[in-house]
Amino acid sequence: MELSLSPVAVLLSRRPILRLLYPKLRKLFNDWESLRASWEDIIKSNLAHDRGEATRFPRLLDDGRKEFDMKELLGTLHMYIAAGSDTVSGSMSHLLSYFCLHPEVQETARAEALALERDPETSEDLRRLPYLRACILENQRLHLLGSALPLRALQDCELLGQPIKAGSRIIIMVKKILEESYNEGTEFSDGLAEVA
Numbered sequence: 001m002e003l004s005l006s007p008v009a010v011l012l013s014r015r016p017i018l019r020l021l022y023p024k025l026r027k028l029f030n031d032w033e034s035l036r037a038s039w040e041d042i043i044k045s046n047l048a049h050d051r052g053e054a055t056r057f058p059r060l061l062d063d064g065r066k067e068f069d070m071k072e073l074l075g076t077l078h079m080y081i082a083a084g085s086d087t088v089s090g091s092m093s094h095l096l097s098y099f100c101l102h103p104e105v106q107e108t109a110r111a112e113a114l115a116l117e118r119d120p121e122t123s124e125d126l127r128r129l130p131y132l133r134a135c136i137l138e139n140q141r142l143h144l145l146g147s148a149l150p151l152r153a154l155q156d157c158e159l160l161g162q163p164i165k166a167g168s169r170i171i172i173m174v175k176k177i178l179e180e181s182y183n184e185g186t187e188f189s190d191g192l193a194e195v196a
Contacts, residue, residue, distance in 0.1 A: 036074055043073050087145055095139040098188045105189055109135050138188060147175035 020026070068076070099106035109132045120126050126133070149172040153164045164170065179185035 036078075039074055039077055040070060043070065043077070091136075091139060091143065094143045095136065098135070098139060102189055105135060141178050142186070142188060144175050144178070148172065149174050 099109070112129055112131045116125060116128060118125075120129065151170045151172060153166055153168045153170060155166045157164050159170065
């Protein structure tokens with residue numbers, strides 16, 4: 001059973017004695033198995049009833065029956081839900097706090113959203129919200145999910161005048177680059193006036 005890539009989850013899943021000794025862990029694993037069973041039923045139902053109708057958004061199941069087995073589909077669904085819930089809620093929290101700290105930005109974004117007169121449903125609707133998009137991108141610039149990007153050199157090369165051998169690990173400090181690429185790069189609303 002894969003709960004996540006968390007070392008704690010791996011430890012718990014490989015030590016059944018822990019589940020026996022701790023009632024809350026036993027409940028967690030029982031709930032987890034129940035949730036996975038529900039997801040499996042939903043996936044099977046969607047695969048069985050899929051009529052090939054076009055949707056607004058790409059679907060995981062479009063190629064699911066060809067490329068993924070059930071374990072992979074369940075793992076991918078879990079990844080979307082678990083990874084997305086933390087990142088979306090964290091990002092929204094930061095964006096809402098910036099809106100509170102900058103009421104003029106909030107008013108402009110609100111006016112733009114209200115001018116659409118409905119919830120955005122298509123990519124064209126989203127293109128009609130450039131200021132809100134700029135706010136979201138600015139928020140993402142300031143609050144990256146990962147502030148560093150580890151890479152491995154595939155071949156001998158040079159970076160900023162320094163020789164790098166093939167196989168070397170390079171860590172790029174993306175957050176630092178994004179902050180230093182702008183005037184007052186640690187402050188929100190950098191460049192938003194250009195969008196309005």
